[in-house]
Amino acid sequence: MRIDIISIFPEYFAPLDVSLIGKARERGILDVHLHQLRDWAHDVHRTVDDTPYGGGPGMVMKPEPWGEAIDAVLAADQDARPRIIVPTPSGVPFTQRLAMEYVAEPWLLFTPARYEGIDSRVMAEYGSRLCVDEVSIGDYVLAGGEAAVLVMVEAVGRLLPGVLGNARSAVDDSFAPGEMENLLEGPVYTKPPEWRGHEVPEILLSGHHGKIARWRRDEALRRTARNRAELLAALDPATLDKHDRRL
Numbered sequence: 001m002r003i004d005i006i007s008i009f010p011e012y013f014a015p016l017d018v019s020l021i022g023k024a025r026e027r028g029i030l031d032v033h034l035h036q037l038r039d040w041a042h043d044v045h046r047t048v049d050d051t052p053y054g055g056g057p058g059m060v061m062k063p064e065p066w067g068e069a070i071d072a073v074l075a076a077d078q079d080a081r082p083r084i085i086v087p088t089p090s091g092v093p094f095t096q097r098l099a100m101e102y103v104a105e106p107w108l109l110f111t112p113a114r115y116e117g118i119d120s121r122v123m124a125e126y127g128s129r130l131c132v133d134e135v136s137i138g139d140y141v142l143a144g145g146e147a148a149v150l151v152m153v154e155a156v157g158r159l160l161p162g163v164l165g166n167a168r169s170a171v172d173d174s175f176a177p178g179e180m181e182n183l184l185e186g187p188v189y190t191k192p193p194e195w196r197g198h199e200v201p202e203i204l205l206s207g208h209h210g211k212i213a214r215w216r217r218d219e220a221l222r223r224t225a226r227n228r229a230e231l232l233a234a235l236d237p238a239t240l241d242k243h244d245r246r247l
């Protein structure tokens with residue numbers, strides 16, 4: 001997978017050099033290209049923003065630098081087209097399901113903005129011939145889109161084949177479509193068996209895999225009911241057995 005990111009703060013993406021994503025890049029599973037938007041702002045001050053038409057607070061990012069920057073990225077491979085992802089609080093929710101859709105894409109282009117966003121004509125220009133998604137990582141307001149790109153790149157990158165040590169753990173993820181969809185993961189434990197008077201639940205030491213799976217599902221349902229009750233309403237009743245219903 002190729003990922004391009006255009007930003008006025010490319011240094012914001014240093015975390016993509018470390019840990020899981022950094023190793024995926026070293027192994028050639030993921031190819032990340034960072035671009036400084038100001039390289040396509042040709043005035044002496046490398047200006048990328050201006051006052052909003054119609055008035056209002058803040059500044060809006062000018063269309064010209066973005067158009068030239070996106071054209072330059074597209075020119076990198078004229079036989080392919082990236083899916084463009086625009087982080088914005090006004091976007092569709094970024095979910096595990098959307099991450100799984102993105103991981104199937106060979107090329108993603110992220111366009112994290114600052115100020116009050118990008119002149120809307122830019123995505124209108126590219127939306128006529130490319131897939132352009134406006135996506136939000138949550139119902140709160142950030143100062144720009146870079147943190148959202150870090151979140152999405154990690155959520156998507158960890159799903160790439162070969163990135164996770166144990167491929168199964170992605171299938172077991174909270175929110176992953178299937179049995180775990182709309183369920184939060186339950187508690188996890190490791191050695192020592194007793195720590196400051198707290199013992200590991202006996203069932204986890206039993207070696208009885210069927211009972212352990214049952215216990216884990218019960219704990220997932222309990223945590224979901226406690227922290228995200230609204231997700232239980234979305235659970236497919238067909239996936240709930242009579243034991244679940246007793247919880």
Ligand SMILES: CN1CCC[C@H](Cn2ccc3ccc(-c4n[nH]c(N)c4C#N)cc32)C1
Nearest residue numbers: 087088089113137138140141142144145148
């Ligand atoms: C007061 N204004 C309102 C509009 C947005 C302005 C800041 N900003 C500029 C670019 C930009 C990109 C993403 C996000 C963002 N915020 N929350 C999320 N879940 C996001 C996501 N993805 C925020 C952003 C601040």
